[in-house]
Amino acid sequence: MQEINSMNNPTIKHVRKLQQKKYRNQEQEYIIEGFHLIEEALKAPKRFKFLLGTKEALDKLVANPELADLLNLNSSKIIQINDSLAEHLSQTVTTQEIFMVLPINQPGTYSFNYGRWVILDGLADPGNVGTIVRTADAAGYNGVVLSPYSVDIYNAKVQRSMQGSQFHLPVIRQDINAAIASLKENDIPVLVSLLNQNAQSVFDYGAPAQFAIVVGNEAHGVSASVIEQADQELYIPITGKAESLNAAVAAGILMYQLVQVK
């Protein structure tokens, strides 16, 4: 373990700068914060670059024997910091004073030769993207594909909404047309979710064992070029006066309805 108490320390400067997307992309590292996310990362187990925390926070972490076994406390990768440095690094209102730096390791291509997938076509809201990854994990999907125009998943808000689900299933950043080509090569049907009453109600649809479901941008829906390639258009019926559903809620209803876990 090492101890750092200065904001001017190069490691602290580096960790703080990981709050910026441009710097994350350059360094291919990102930061997570809080006990729950760090516990999930340790259980994954991911090779981390740094674990930083106040004395109290580090003590609390290793008080869990399951986690203590995964940590070598003598490692210089574990850094004790003081309260004001924890405040300086935090991106939350009430910090838990514990942080981890991890390598970005996001697949850019993937061979979709089995399974159930969720494809996000240009989603813009960090909370929606994180929540959809978390729901895909809960509903037993094999992974999530984000188009390059979707929000960056290493953003602190996406990380908080994912609740560690990125350690349970792959979140692939790939051009949607390339993903669809791979799905079609493997005879996995592509379903799209539309706000269109003429599409098939998802509650009347018998889903195949393997498929990919595409969810569109909050304002503009699924891209026309993706709809053209779809094997099935699906719709969530709206019986009240609301014009639409929130994208994360719509994705959750679709994901659960299509797998019908009992």
Added chain:
Amino acid sequence: MQEINSMNNPTIKHVRKLQQKKYRNQEQEYIIEGFHLIEEALKAPKRFKFLLGTKEALDKLVANPELADLLNLNSSKIIQINDSLAEHLSQTVTTQEIFMVLPINQPGTYSFNYGRWVILDGLADPGNVGTIVRTADAAGYNGVVLSPYSVDIYNAKVQRSMQGSQFHLPVIRQDINAAIASLKENDIPVLVSLLNQNAQSVFDYGAPAQFAIVVGNEAHGVSASVIEQADQELYIPITGKAESLNAAVAAGILMYQLVQVK
């Protein structure tokens, strides 16, 4: 129409102070912002206290003939403001420069003698509460009950997430035990959503025609005293490694599954 260009004008000071919960409660008024919400309010139609906007924004609003008919442009309740006042009143990143002040008119008691209801037991996140009201509207529920410990729906973030659904169905603020007593008197069963694998899977449950479904606080779930009074405990199966679902997503899956709109 009147024209105001000073921050020190008493009406502007009043409108701006409505951003504070305490002042909203005292005045029994609240503020909404943006074309979509204001259009929904005008269509409701709600008696508004003030409609404020820049010249461009007011022109754009009345360019919709359906709305122009609902507005008396000679009324002193319509106030033209300049760009800097619009910026001063805005609670969004990019303001649409149009605002409306409405009376708070939230039922505090209700007789639940028919229908399908959603009860929110102490929900804390404004986005979750707003999104659940929007989903209840979409799925054709009769209304939403918020416990007094749930977040204030006149908060700007709740208003944005509701997308105007508060103009389509009642959002009642009532003690949950009183609501449950009224439901039981009317033989309407109370269902509770639990994160408990021993409860009944909602995907295996044949819901009655009328019911109330209770969704619990993000961290603590449904209160023990409410669970005790439940007619049915329900569970959304989790097959992956996620520990739980986001509260708004869970509520959406439940609400749609229980009504099975085709």
